Amino acid sequence: MQRTGLLSLSIIVLIFGALSAGTPPSSPSGDPDTRRLRVAVCQTFCIDSDVEGNLRLQPADLRSSFVPADVAQISLRPMLPTPEQAFSDLFYRRWSPRSYRKTEIPLHVQEIIFDAARWAPSCFNEQPWLVITSSGEEDFQVFLELLTRGNRTWAVNASILGFIFAKKVFDRNGKPNRWAAFDCGSAWMSIALQSSLLGLYAHGMGGIELDRVHGALGVSAEDYDVMCGFAIGVIDDPGKLPEKLLSMESPNTRKPLHAMWRRGADSPG
Numbered sequence: 001m002q003r004t005g006l007l008s009l010s011i012i013v014l015i016f017g018a019l020s021a022g023t024p025p026s027s028p029s030g031d032p033d034t035r036r037l038r039v040a041v042c043q044t045f046c047i048d049s050d051v052e053g054n055l056r057l058q059p060a061d062l063r064s065s066f067v068p069a070d071v072a073q074i075s076l077r078p079m080l081p082t083p084e085q086a087f088s089d090l091f092y093r094r095w096s097p098r099s100y101r102k103t104e105i106p107l108h109v110q111e112i113i114f115d116a117a118r119w120a121p122s123c124f125n126e127q128p129w130l131v132i133t134s135s136g137e138e139d140f141q142v143f144l145e146l147l148t149r150g151n152r153t154w155a156v157n158a159s160i161l162g163f164i165f166a167k168k169v170f171d172r173n174g175k176p177n178r179w180a181a182f183d184c185g186s187a188w189m190s191i192a193l194q195s196s197l198l199g200l201y202a203h204g205m206g207g208i209e210l211d212r213v214h215g216a217l218g219v220s221a222e223d224y225d226v227m228c229g230f231a232i233g234v235i236d237d238p239g240k241l242p243e244k245l246l247s248m249e250s251p252n253t254r255k256p257l258h259a260m261w262r263r264g265a266d267s268p269g
Helices: 002-021 032-041 069-076 089-093 107-118 137-144 149-155 180-197 210-217
Strands: 045-049 055-059 129-133 160-167 201-205 224-235
Touching: 089 180, 107 129, 107 180, 129 180, 137 160, 149 201, 160 180, 180 201, 180 224, 210 224
Parallel strands: none
Antiparallel strands: 045 055, 129 160, 160 224, 201 224
């Protein structure tokens, strides 16, 4: 039964991918930019269950509903040379831009992004993270003012601003959780990668008003440490940034693998 289900799922994926990639040139989505965006969209799928618990496959055709077609080239351009190693391009295509186009992200898309964090690994499955985000233009300014001046310059055009907090003690025994910050990093990576899968870009920030965040957002400083701020949004033309920021608007390079990974207890440090 399970093998049959997996086969059916594979067939659906192949059919949907073929239909999406084969959009007739005469159709409204036949122009190169739109088709490039559409093909990228069809590489992502959502699997959920109906009220009876049966698995169902749904195309995650979400980007086309809120990512403007004219930023397709920006969003999907290869930002770095393809690494020689065969890991997923999801990792090296993720980066943190500063040029955003003010765009409303539907609530159901936001739920997908932050639900991804819920599945991040954590010590004793404590899930010590608390994520608080802006809920619209009404309180966006509150979150914006909790960033340092330099970050406010560009973050004003993001769609969502938020903060991640780490609970200081374990729920299970009340003892200090020294791994909470590490676990929050897992949650943040889930948020960043899920955003990328949806055609959005997430940017984490250390430049925040640490002494004001707890009070402004109603979070106990005794119970939680603030880890970082972040922005999520639709990427825009980097040429719209001030000159000082423009020089930084590109993906960062990475250290070579041997600089961060060694094998063996007696290998040189």
